[in-house]
Each structure stands twice: as C-alpha cells, then as structure tokens.
Amino acid sequence: MTHPATVAEPLVRLRNVTKTYPAARGRNEVRAVDDVDLDIAAGDIQAIVGYSGAGKSTLVRLLNGLEPATSGSIQVGGTELVGLRERQLRPIRLGIGMIFQQFNLFESRTVWGNLAYPLQIAGVAKAEQQRRISELLHFVGLPDKAHTYPRNLSGGQKQRVGIARALTTNPSLLLADEATSALDPETTHEVLRLLKRVNEEFGTTIVAITHEMEVVRELADHVAVMENGRVVESGAVYDVFSSPKQPVTRRFVGTVVDDEPDAEALAALRSRHPGRFVKVELREGGPRQTDIFAVLLERGISFELVFGGIEEIQGATFGNLTLALDGPETSVDEAVRELAALVTTKEV
C-alpha cells in the first residue's frame, strides 16, 4: 500500500496484554483490556476504534505507563514497560507525547509556558527551549499566540497547542486519545491534517483512539477494532474497510461507507424499484464500474443504482453498489452469474 512494508522491530509491541481494574464498592472487577496482541511499526499511524467503554483509553494509557498493565508484555522502542516503577517510566515518557480530547492545557500558563513545561522537565537549556518552542508554534500555525492564555483560544487552537506541547521533546511516539472528539467537523479536519503532517515531516508514529470512522479514514494507515477489551479485528485501513469481518467492524465501516441496505431501507427500496437487487463489491485493482455496466448493457438489462457508492480510502477506491436489475428472467440470471465471476456479488 502507500506505506512501506514493516521492517525490523515494531516500535510498539504488545503481547497478551491484560489490564484489570479491581472490584470496588458497588462495582465488579473490570477487565478493561483483555489479552491484546498488537504491533505498531515505526512511522505508522495506527487507529484504535471502538465504542465507549471498549477499553481504548485504557489501552493507550498502558503505552506510556499511566496505568500499569496487569499482565503481558508492552515494549516501546525495545524497552519493556511492564513492571517498571513510576521513577523509571518518567524518562521514557519524555519520548512519548500525548494529546487529549479535553486538551488538558495548563490554564495558569500561557501558550509559551505550556510548551516550555515538558522542556523544563527534560532539563533543556533556555536558549534551546526558545528555539524549539518558536519552531513548533510556527509548525502548528500559532506564532502570534505565544503569550495568550489557553482560555482565550478556540477548541481547534487549543488542540494545536496540545499537539505542539506534545512534540516539544521530539517524541518518537504520539498518543492521541479522542483528539478531535470535542471539535466540530471542519476543525476536526484541520487537526487531522496537522497530525498527518506531524507524521510525514517528523516521522512520528501516531496511535490515535477514536470512535469516529471518519477519523480513521482520513488519518490512519492501520486500524484495530476493540470490543469488550479485546482487539477483534485489525489490519490496513483499506483492507478493514473493504472487507470487514466482525459485526462490530461492519457497523463501524457502515457509518462512513454503505455496505448494503438494511431490512428497513430494503423494504422502502423494493416498493419503489422493480427487479432483482444485487450488491456488487468494487475493489481497487478489480473490475471497474464500466465493466459491470457493460455486462448488463450487453444483455439489454435495465438497471439502476439504488444504494451505495464509490469511496476513496488511502488513495484507493472501493465501493459497494446495490443495483436493481430489470429485464427478462433468463437474461438477468445470466448477467448475475457473469457478474459473480467478475466480482463479489450478493443478492439482497
């Protein structure tokens, strides 16, 4: 695909990772992360998608040791995190940036002060701090906001400050927990573009949690789908989008690309369109729309697109088209058979 094949060791390597929150008053034990294996290559943008409570935040907080794992192995840049103490984790965290849904900026500090904070922790010299901060403020497009307090910034500006702050110490890994969930669609788009630039220009590996498939489509190279603490499906974004296997994945993919009409939509469509309904799956490198239509035209079958469309993901196209086919029974039969030989089809 568009990204290079994984070479050598992954930057992040999870094996049998489990995180259990112990039972507390009025609450049972929660297995927030359940036996997760995951590899994230250096330079990759890995999305983790799932409904609320699936364990996404917990998983990402394990990656910088904000929460200790209950069992399993978590390696970041070759260093095993499981079993490390807070004191030992601190230097490692300097190499891992994090951004948040609520931005979590220091309200008592200016934008400059916010960016300076991690540099002070890292013990960076004053002059170098200044150089780094002004460089990053230019990178995120806020050079004139250096002396502004966060409360006077818009949501999108706050998140850009959050991103700049997370990058001051040149981390190789950036964790984003619902970084755009508090933003409107347009601002979301801007922030995602910025994250993409971070990845491309600095080579920063990004782990982005989201419950929005739109974010996955726009940003990620790989996606892992979580449900009940488990990673139930994972792979390259195009592959997962074009052939989702688990029901939860289908539901997520269905929020951005149409698969096939559900029962209700189908009934409505049938009342308006005569003929047989066939869903054809178009995939990158396979037959194109014109090839499909040629088969139908050849047999004099009248057809209509009643559901679905063509999408572009990571520069590759695919689509699920539901066609209403009308014509002599035998011709339609033949056409359906011929389509099935060309592409994946399904009568709906």
Next chain:
Amino acid sequence: MLTVLPTDTRLGELWPDIWQATGETLLMVALTMLIGGTLGLLLALGLYLTRKGGLYENVVVSVVLNVLVNFFRPIPFIIFIAAVQPAARLIVGTGIGFSAVVFSLILASMFGIARIIEQNLVTVPPGVIEAARAMGASRARIAATVVLPEALAPIILGYTFAFVAVVDMSAVAGLIAGGGLGSFAQTFGYRQYDPTVTWVCVLILVALVQVIQLLGNTLSSRIMRR
C-alpha cells in the same frame, strides 16, 4: 463629627488606644494567616495528595488526616482557646496574653484552612495532572508546578474567606487578655456602657473585612480572567 456623638462617651480620649488595639488585631490576624495559613496549606496538600486517586494515594495517612481535621475543626473557638491553654503554656510559655491568643488562632485556623484549600485543590481537572504525568513530571513537581498554580484563583478566595473568619475569631481574644479590637470593644464599650466605642470598633472591623474581601476578589478574578 464628634459633635453628633452622645456627650457621655469617652471616645475622644480613647482614640490612641483604639488604634493600638487595631494594630494588635492586624498583627494577630497577620501572624495567624502567615503561620496557620502555611500549616493549613501543607495539611490541605496532605489531604489532597493522599486521597483516593491522588498522586500519593495512601489510605492510612488520608484517614488519619481526615479524623484530625474533623475532630478539631468544629470546636467553637471560644471553647478551643480555653481547651488549648495547657498546650499554649507548654509551647509559648504562657496561657494568657497576645502570644497565647496567636498560638490558639494558628492551631484552630489551620484545620479550617486545610479543609477550604483542599476543596480548592480538587477543582484542578484530573486530566491536566494526567497530562503532566504523561510528560514525565515527578509527583512532587506536579504538586508544586501544576496543582497549586492551577488552583491559585480559588485558593486566594479560600484564604480571603479564612481571613475574614480569623478576624471574627480574634475578637474572642479578650477571654485570655489577648488584646485587639474585640477585647477593646468588650472592655471599653460593652462593660463601660459606651456603645459609641463599641460601634467605632465594629466599624473598623467591618472596614478591615471589606478591604480584605475586595483585595481577595480582585486578585482572584484578575488571575481567573487571564
């Protein structure tokens, strides 16, 4: 101004003493706020940091501190001042007078201040603390450079509230001959049937409280607005 006052008041000759009593009150309250305020802040940090989910979560310390605060805080100062007299004798060498009052004020106020400041500290969003942890900040650094600055505006309001309460408490000082405006008003106003003197003392106290409250509000909202 003096012409409108009742003729049987000794206010005229008492002015120098009133100013001295005002000075005593100011000193009493200032010392209490300085020392009691610092001890209260430390106690507040202890309460805040050791509570569940805190940076130094520790059930034992948390329970001990809470019991301590809950035990001393509700005691009315007029009783407290008598109850700690033996301790005052032990530590400041006397059970009566100015130092004994300041000693009692410090002890009594620090528990109240601890609770007020603790409530101010919990207003800091946990996410901000988490962000600092994610940057590799140590817990002590977070307490000093994130928690306190982020809670500064409400803390100033908390101290303002405490200041006013301490002015109120300081009026009881007369009980052990501690001086200040409160005991002056009792001695030369109330007991000598001179309501003019009483009211002058009251007005000075009211003015003092107003000034403090105004300063506190202004400072806090200036920090909040930036």
